[in-house]
Amino acid sequence: MSGLLKHKIHWWRLRTEWYRKKLVLSQPPYFINLEPTGFCNLRCTVCSYQQNRGKGYMKMELAEKAIEEAARLGVSQIRFYLAGEPLFHPHLDEMIMLARSHGMLTQVHTNATILDEKRSAKLLNSGLNSISFSFDGENAEDYEAIRIGSKFEDTLQNIISFLTMKKERGLSNPFVTFQVIKPYRSGSPFVPKISDEFKRRLDGLPIDRFLVLYPFSWPGQDTKEFVRPTGKRYFPCPVLWQSLSVG
Template identity: 30%
Template sequence: MPKAVMGQDGSIRLPGDFLLRRRLSQGMEWWLDQRDVALILLPRLSDVRKLYVEPTTVCNLNCRTCIRNVWKDSEAHMEMETLRQLVEQTKELSDLRRVVFSGLGEPLTHPHILEMVRLVRERGLAVTIGSNGLLLEKAMSRELVALGVDRLVVSLDGVTPETYTGVRGAMISQVLDNIRGLNEAKRELGSLTPTLGIEFIALRSNIAELADLTGLASQLGAARVLVSNVLAYTDEMRDEILYGYEPRPPFNAGSWPVKADAWVMWGTLELPRMHWGAEQHCRFVQDRAMVVGWDGGVVPCYALSHNYSYLSVDGRRKE
């Protein structure tokens, strides 16, 4: 555990390696909080670096794991005028580097998603798109490559057709064909981007396929696999939970070579913590990020962007 030292003048000195790992700099301001006997330091972050934009709440799938099984919100697309105003307002965010099109709908269902990407790219910002991959047909792939999208993250909750269909109700072969088509479009247009990432929701019914997923990621040229635990919105999904109140050993991690033009990098597998409970850590705070919903509303993270209920490990339903 890192140790902080208080000087004679009352100043607190934090270890340099601690600051480096968390991308914190000397001279930063901190908020002070206290809980029982603990002193809590919260960094006062200056500006937003990453902006998550929800272009739509419409989706072309009905996945068993999805919040849409219990939520009370309507389905709608973001108006283009809302997006234009948002892009204009990003000029006031001097540290902003990236816009992520994702959310609780499928971004590629928005009829003007390519225009949205173009407007953001004209601002000189990097673009990530999160997708289920079913609408990533060859023409769409070529447009995304040409527009300069530099990251695409595709959800794959299984490797075998049976498992994938059981979770998402669709055919994995279509998604894999679309990803291969994206790779072909990159080759044809002479581009290394968008780089590919894969998201995998860990369930009791699919966790045995995680080892095969890294092999599939290597075949597809994916640079990253992000594994997350399911949040149970339904009684059925509560039976799929892998975590509990007590910490459990993580899944086996691994890496794989990913060829990119004349050089090779290593793909990474990112794993979740394996116990239920709150902790004073938020990736949105760490990444200096915020979320803009389809209606233009601003919230700190996706968890606070919609109204819904879920089940805890002991079966209690929470709103």
């Protein structure tokens, strides 16, 4: 059985157990959130970073132990993020390469504010399977109101430079997701897409998916700002059935 097919079967078995509300699972977690660092340079309004958590950096010895144990358990994917900004860890690329050497899929989720040429090259050289850019706004006003401490044009240019480097190298990986969180304003229609005008700024670049999400709340967080439209059916979060976190 190919590695990719094995991962897909693992995913669907856990999804089935989530759908059936199983409390004892037959499979190990599909993915582990391995947090390289709890530190972040932004103070985004939709993030749990304000909570009182440690802001240190994971030692390579611990990362190696976690990755090797995950591989023995049969975990399919390592996601190198949680609340901190993973690009701050100086050995992120080594963690990715170790996970890849054990046959696991790898993913990074980043705000891209420090994604310079050197970091871009290290990510592309690491064999990373997937990267998602959290870019919450189609203009400077909306973006900078959510991503406190970031600059719209600077960050967008970082992403464009990364994508240009990937394109010039002719790489199929990493799979690129461009993610935007759009707050729902009561009484206004929610448009779950990114405007064509904004997409034109990214024309010709290797983006595989645009993803628009509602804000979601973290435990203990004030949720009055996270209004969702009524009349829709929402499902329980499947994360408890699919993953665990190491930070």
